[in-house]
Amino acid sequence: xxxxxxxxxxxxxxxxxxxxxxxxxxxxxxxxxxxxxxxxxxxxxxxxxxxxxxxxxxxxxxxxxxxxxxxxxxxxxxxxxxxxxxxxxxxxxxxxxxxxxxxxxxxxxxxxxxxxxxxxxxxxxxxxxxxxxxxxxxxxxxxxxxxxxxxxxxxxxxxxxxxxxxxxxxxxxxxxxxxxxxxxxxxxxxxxx
Numbered sequence: 001x002x003x004x005x006x007x008x009x010x011x012x013x014x015x016x017x018x019x020x021x022x023x024x025x026x027x028x029x030x031x032x033x034x035x036x037x038x039x040x041x042x043x044x045x046x047x048x049x050x051x052x053x054x055x056x057x058x059x060x061x062x063x064x065x066x067x068x069x070x071x072x073x074x075x076x077x078x079x080x081x082x083x084x085x086x087x088x089x090x091x092x093x094x095x096x097x098x099x100x101x102x103x104x105x106x107x108x109x110x111x112x113x114x115x116x117x118x119x120x121x122x123x124x125x126x127x128x129x130x131x132x133x134x135x136x137x138x139x140x141x142x143x144x145x146x147x148x149x150x151x152x153x154x155x156x157x158x159x160x161x162x163x164x165x166x167x168x169x170x171x172x173x174x175x176x177x178x179x180x181x182x183x184x185x186x187x188x189x190x191x192x193x
Contacts, residue, residue: 117162127159
C-alpha cells in the first residue's frame with residue numbers, strides 16, 4: 001500500500017496553490033471567531049438566567065422592561081415608596097413576601113401617586129389599584145389618627161408579591177386581574193431574609 005501512495009504523482013488543486021500559512025491563518029481566525037461566539041452566547045444565556053446582584057431586578061411587563069427595586073425585609077416593606085419624590089416611567093418597586101396571604105397597602109408618607117398590583121405565588125395578578133397621594137400628617141394630628149384615616153388597598157386574594165409602578169402605568173399597559181407576570185421566582189426567593 002505504501003508503494004501505491006508514493007508512486008502516484010501529486011497534482012495541485014484547480015484554483016492553484018495556496019501557501020500553507022494562508023490556510024492555517026484562516027483556520028486559526030475561524031477557530032477564534034467560533035470560540036468568541038460560544039463565549040458570548042454562554043454569557044448571554046447565563047446572564048438571562050442569573051440573578052441580579054444589585055438591589056433591582058429587570059422584569060418584563062406587557063413587553064416592556066421595568067427596573068424594579070426589590071424589597072423583602074420588614075423595614076424596607078414598611079417604608080416602601082414613602083418619602084420618594086419621583087418614580088421612573090419604567091421603574092418601580094417589587095415587594096417580596098415569604099408566603100402568599102391577604103395583604104393591604106396604604107400611602108403613608110407617599111409624595112407621589114402610584115399604581116399597585118398584587119400577584120399570587122405564580123405571578124398571577126389578583127388585584128389592581130390606583131393610589132392617589134393622601135394629605136400628609138397634619139400638625140396636631142397623632143400618628144394613630146393619621147394612619148387611621150389612610151385608605152387601604154387590599155390584595156383581595158392571597159398575594160406573595162406586589163408591584164408598585166408610576167400612576168396610570170397599569171392602565172396604559174392594559175393589565176387586568178388574572179394575567180400573569182413572569183417574575184424571576186428563584187432569584188426573589190434568595191432575597192428573603
